[in-house]
Amino acid sequence: MAENVKQFKDVTITFEAPSGGTFKVYTDMPGGVMTLGRVITLPTTTSRTEKTFPLDNPTLLEGKLIQFRCESGGIVRLLGGSIRFRKIGTYIDGTVGEVWQTQELSF
Numbered sequence: 001m002a003e004n005v006k007q008f009k010d011v012t013i014t015f016e017a018p019s020g021g022t023f024k025v026y027t028d029m030p031g032g033v034m035t036l037g038r039v040i041t042l043p044t045t046t047s048r049t050e051k052t053f054p055l056d057n058p059t060l061l062e063g064k065l066i067q068f069r070c071e072s073g074g075i076v077r078l079l080g081g082s083i084r085f086r087k088i089g090t091y092i093d094g095t096v097g098e099v100w101q102t103q104e105l106s107f
Contacts, residue, residue: 005029007060009084011068012052013042019074020044025055027063032093037061042072048079055083062088 013023023040038061040053055061066083070076092098 004087005062005064005089006066006085007062007088008055008066009060009086010052010054010056011040011083012050012081013078014048014050014080015042015045016048016077016079017042017045017072017074019072019076021070021072021074021076023053024069024071025061026067026069027061028065029063034065034067037063042070042076 008025008027011023011025021042023042024036025038025040026034027037028034038055043049043051066085068081070078090100092100
C-alpha cells in the first residue's frame with residue numbers, strides 16, 4: 001500500500017547517560033528494509049539532559065518508518081523525546097505491484 005514518505009529533520013532526547021552512549025537511527029528507505037542512517041554520540045552526563053541532534057547532515061533522512069536504538073557500556077536512561085519531520089509525498093513501489101491512477105476526469 002502506498003504511504004507518505006517523510007523527511008526527518010532532527011530528534012530531541014531527554015536522557016541521563018553517566019557512561020555516554022550511542023543512539024542509532026534507522027529508516028526504511030531506500031529499499032524498504034530498515035537501514036542504519038545515522039549514529040549519534042550521546043555525551044556523558046551527570047544529570048537529566050535535553051539535547052537536539054540534527055538528522056539532516058549531509059542530507060535529510062527519508063522514509064516511511066523510523067526506528068531508534070540506544071547502546072552503551074553502562075546505563076542510559078531515556079526519559080523522553082520528539083522528532084521533527086515533514087511529509088513530502090507518496091512513494092509508489094512498482095516492484096511489489098503498486099500503481100498510481102488518477103481520479104476520473106470530466107472534460
